[in-house]
Amino acid sequence: MSTAILESAAVLPTTATPILSAGPASPEQAGAWEKFTALPMPVRTDEEWRFAKVKDLDLSGYVQAQPVDDAAREELLARSEGLAAVAGRMVFANDQLLAQETLGAALRQQGVLWLPLEQAVAEHPELLHKHFMREEAILGGQKFAALHASQVRAGTFLYVPRGVEIDLPIEAFHWMHGAHASVFPHTLIIAEDMAKVTLIDYYESADAAAPGLACAVNDLWLGAGANVTYVCVQNWSRTAHSFQMNSTVVGRDAQSKSLFVQLGGQHVRSESVSHLRGPGGRSDMLAVTVAAAAQEVDARTLQIHEVPNTQSDLLYKNSLDDTARTIFAGLIRVDPGAHRTDAYQKVRNLLLSDEAEANSAPGLEIEADDVRCTHGATCGQIEQEELFYLLSRGIPKNEAQRLIVFGFLNEVFERLGNEPVQDNLRKLVRAKFAAPRQR
């Protein structure tokens, strides 16, 4: 692995522009660039960055990503293994579209749009205008959202018209290639009334040890009665910086499920906001973090109940090994008048090492009285009795520990209710367990 870093560093073009002096990717993005440069970097005393190591946020070492060559293209396409049966698949590397398996003709005829972002901008400006980054980042990542807006070139745009149900999941792979590269993946899902779809994003690095910067935005829009499942598997290199800003707008009687799986990255920041905007709406916010070595995974969430009769249910589970740190800072906000809100928030930390550190700050802000809001946060370790039980059945200690951690995390996967997707996620977690450790 170490030779791979040297090689990629060697091929790094000397002309690569540092991302901090890149300027906007297009003239239309100049406003966002201005905003990015004007906004201050987070500082230690910012409440939204409490517990985080803000001094690690230096982005000066990253450069604009270069297009990948044909050899790399073939390699990455071969490595883009997802589910066996999908409705569509796109593969990007360094924000450049490598391949697209388009949707079936039937879905296209029903009006489903599944396009690279660039094409969507050109062909459907009205949809983009209405939805593209319309919900601003509000959990502290404003500067990084502005950076994304100023640099974004690639991503997936999925529009599912009224009443159309897509049974098989759709997949998108985003690869980071070359040392110190920056990528800005974007995902925009618009599900009209009664539409149904599942989309899975995979974030991967070609070299599991190469430093890089990823700054992603994914926005979900759910019309009345829509049903959207969104899974994002973040598996950037173990030295990467990862920022991710998600917003989900849930309309009347709509059901949203989002799951963030955090495997890679050195410093990971994930922000997720659910706006419960229509009565009867429900949002399930799920996350699984497998943190090891010196990883810091910093998750901020917000459940905003804007109207009466809505539900949200959050479950974040972290397993922490070595000197890993996790931060969970979540808030349930019930706006005035949002009666009969049913909100739940739970974070559970499993500490596997004496050096691991879990920070939890679950919060509630309630301004309506007819509500049921509960939250919980726990920190604990593997029960010695459970371990003993497995050991007494001849299972080696390492394996027994893994099984217990696996069982702990699996509860979250099961909430998806989709076996093939769950199987695939379990496979990815196993791969992380098996990967050589850099302590």
Add this chain to the structure above:
Amino acid sequence: MSTETVSQIDIDRTRGDFSYPESHTFDAGTGLTKDTIDYISKVKGEAEWIREFRHRALEVFQSKPMPTHWASKDLENIIFENIRYYLANGQKPTRSWDEVPEDVKRTFERLGIPEQERKFLAGVEAQFDSEAVYSNIKAAVGEQGVIFCGSTEGLREHPEIFRKWFGKVIPTGDNKFSALNSAVFSGGSFIYVPPGVKVKHPLQAYFRINAENFGQFERTLIIADEGSEVMYMEGCTAPKFETATLHSAVVELVAMKGAKIQYVTVQNWSANVFNLVTKRAIAHEEAEVKWIDCNIGSRLTMKYPGVILKGRKARGEVISIALASDGQHQDTGAKMIHAADETTSNIVSKSISVGTGRATYRGLVHIPKHLKGCKNNTECDALLINSTARTDTYPAITVRGTGNSSQHEASVSQISAEQIFYMQQRGLTEAQAMSLSVNGFVNDLVRQFPMEYSVELKRLIDLEMEGSVG
């Protein structure tokens, strides 16, 4: 039954709404300068080191910004120039009941403390304005070697005992208001309990604010030596005034090896008081510190009693009840800093928000590296009475390593319509039913208060709930 029809409550504060002509012999005027501090120090006849301590604190106070990134905006309404930082009734702390002035005795009458109870009290330390007016240490307590006096007397007569810990649990620079207190403190209680002494009766202090625009900056330091036990109670009521009053106390507790301290507060300041208090304890090996805290009054309370669990097997507990009525913000909580193996902490907080009241819980639990067998349990429950009420919960928990565990749970609910219906069906009015429900909600915590306080507390809750339903 719809909760939307519930009318705003009208707080009955006539109980504390009275005052007597002011006759302040010592008055430092309004505003805060170096001269104010020299004046206070001179009047009190303090040692040079205390005067220097005050001056350093003033510098810290002036250099520190107001808390901004999470504190309530209401803090901006405190005008420090308009506050009187010191005034005394011209009386030295008195020891016998006969020496207490008539108007002070009348205040006690209005507060409803029966003669019988006064006699029963182990020692009464009543603070009128900024100087302790009345200090009656029961002979028995003194015989056991217990020192129970005001802050001025404590520092003057027993520096060898109190200086060691004074300002050590809560350093001057802890926050802007602890610095302010360190600069201008007067009054409060200093208590020392010798090794092995178990103080039978709770030590009590009643506090009163009796002058307009006048802040109280009492300073309390309780040291329980090895194996001793003590319970301290403070209760406050204050008259109502037009302009805001600032109350900013510093309370430090030191529980030596195996000692037990219980600190009980019933806070019922009038609705124009800013109550910004710093309370912290150090618990040494196998010591136990329990804060029992009830906040009913004030305009804005910011108070987060804490325990630093410094010795092995130390235990910290915070029991907190907050009642936020119209226009009030009860911003309360707890801090538990685990600093030794096998330390345990427990936080139970219950809040009730009525009318436009806002109750906030803020918690900090810190279990750092390499500790073994530390446990924390936190429970916060909030009850919302009207649709305009608000409640927030902001805990922060840091756990490091595999030997420890923490769990936090919080819930927000309203009084169930079924319960109310059930009680109404059996002949209770809606208001009675609500009151009963609220008392039931906090009952398990109220029971932890000493008997006379729990009775008073129930009465206060009933008073606050009066008219909250229509």
